[in-house]
Amino acid sequence: MKKIQCVVLGATGVVGQHFLRLLANHPLFQVAAVCASEGRIGQRLGDVNALIPEGIPAESADLRFSAMDAKSLASLKVQVAFSALPTEVAKEVEKDLAEAGIHIFSNAGAYRMDERVPILIPEVNHPHLALAREQLQHSKGFIITNANCTTTGLTLALLPILPFGIRKLVVASYQAISGAGYPGVPALDISGNVIPYIDGEEAKVRKEVAKIFGRLQETKIEPMDWQVYAHCVRVPTLVGHLLSVHVEVENEPTLEQVQACFENYQPDRPVQGLPTAPVKPVVLLPEKNRPQPNRDVMLGDPVRAQGMTVAVGRLEVEKQVIRMIALSNNLIRGAAGGSVLNAELALREGLL
Numbered sequence: 001m002k003k004i005q006c007v008v009l010g011a012t013g014v015v016g017q018h019f020l021r022l023l024a025n026h027p028l029f030q031v032a033a034v035c036a037s038e039g040r041i042g043q044r045l046g047d048v049n050a051l052i053p054e055g056i057p058a059e060s061a062d063l064r065f066s067a068m069d070a071k072s073l074a075s076l077k078v079q080v081a082f083s084a085l086p087t088e089v090a091k092e093v094e095k096d097l098a099e100a101g102i103h104i105f106s107n108a109g110a111y112r113m114d115e116r117v118p119i120l121i122p123e124v125n126h127p128h129l130a131l132a133r134e135q136l137q138h139s140k141g142f143i144i145t146n147a148n149c150t151t152t153g154l155t156l157a158l159l160p161i162l163p164f165g166i167r168k169l170v171v172a173s174y175q176a177i178s179g180a181g182y183p184g185v186p187a188l189d190i191s192g193n194v195i196p197y198i199d200g201e202e203a204k205v206r207k208e209v210a211k212i213f214g215r216l217q218e219t220k221i222e223p224m225d226w227q228v229y230a231h232c233v234r235v236p237t238l239v240g241h242l243l244s245v246h247v248e249v250e251n252e253p254t255l256e257q258v259q260a261c262f263e264n265y266q267p268d269r270p271v272q273g274l275p276t277a278p279v280k281p282v283v284l285l286p287e288k289n290r291p292q293p294n295r296d297v298m299l300g301d302p303v304r305a306q307g308m309t310v311a312v313g314r315l316e317v318e319k320q321v322i323r324m325i326a327l328s329n330n331l332i333r334g335a336a337g338g339s340v341l342n343a344e345l346a347l348r349e350g351l352l
């Protein structure tokens, strides 16, 4: 099969470089173009500052930065854009490219709450892909977004316990500095410190969880009416957002029942076998002192899905409250890997 030609928007950033890594030797997609801020046009991708240990993949190192407009990208036969742009830039660019027929898989927050746009996490809400199909009635291309990196891990950790009937969530996050991109949080602010505020993050968790678990009703999503309370905190770890989660449920499950739900959880068939889909999207770790960012942030099997599995530990049940600690990789599952998985699903479902 001929690979789908794609562009990485924001290719010099932390998420952009993970896109390049995940798309290198990808069986379905090929990076044909890269874009970043205007001053980069014409520069060689391989000459940019590598922000991740794996560096810039050899197969895309000789690409030169293109102008970020539909005409330039069409001349490179680009059909799909993976966007790691700042939200304010994404707002204009993603809409223009989608109207011109380039399908967008975005990490930016610009269109997440647009009622025509799904926040897609395949294991959680693959039927919401129907919104992208609907967009094609009015536009040559569609926009599909990922959730904010904190929300993504939370939703996957909740999936196995949905059968108990969730009523209320109380979440506290311990978020890594890479979540703020490059150069991110000043070293003098975060070294040896904890910052109990991340602008806009708590509202994003609340709204996005409600939309992601919402019911698809023809052409829009009816948000879930759970009560959601979040505190989002920046901590001096490098990668991985850890969450302390209290869930109030309708039933009174036993610990054994909840453990069994985690152990028996399987992703739905439309997601199984996609190249970046982990065999187990959520794993329950039995050790008392896990999950830990330094040890568990790259969980995921097969190799292409490393960093896509959410680790859960410290599971406890008291009457109607289930408590746990969850960890997800903010750069892979919460960003680039999530978008690549969305594109793989869209292709399997005939949208590309």
Ligand SMILES: NC(=O)c1ccc[n+]([C@@H]2O[C@H](COP(=O)([O-])OP(=O)(O)OC[C@H]3O[C@@H](n4cnc5c(N)ncnc54)[C@H](OP(=O)(O)O)[C@@H]3O)[C@@H](O)[C@H]2O)c1
Pocket: 009, 010, 011, 012, 013, 014, 015, 016, 035, 036, 037, 038, 040, 068, 083, 084, 085, 086, 087, 089, 107, 108, 109, 147, 148, 149, 178, 179, 180, 181, 182, 183, 330, 331, 334, 335
């Ligand atoms: N980091 C995470 O954990 C995470 C997780 C989920 C979602 N996200 C979202 O993903 C997006 C990227 O995040 P990041 O952490 O990778 O940020 P980043 O490291 O700051 O990278 C931003 C990228 O955007 C480019 N850019 C900035 N201004 C531009 C402009 N005016 N025109 C074109 N390109 C421009 C930058 O290019 P230059 O280098 O040329 O300036 C760079 O490639 C953001 O929307 C963020 O909210 C991030």
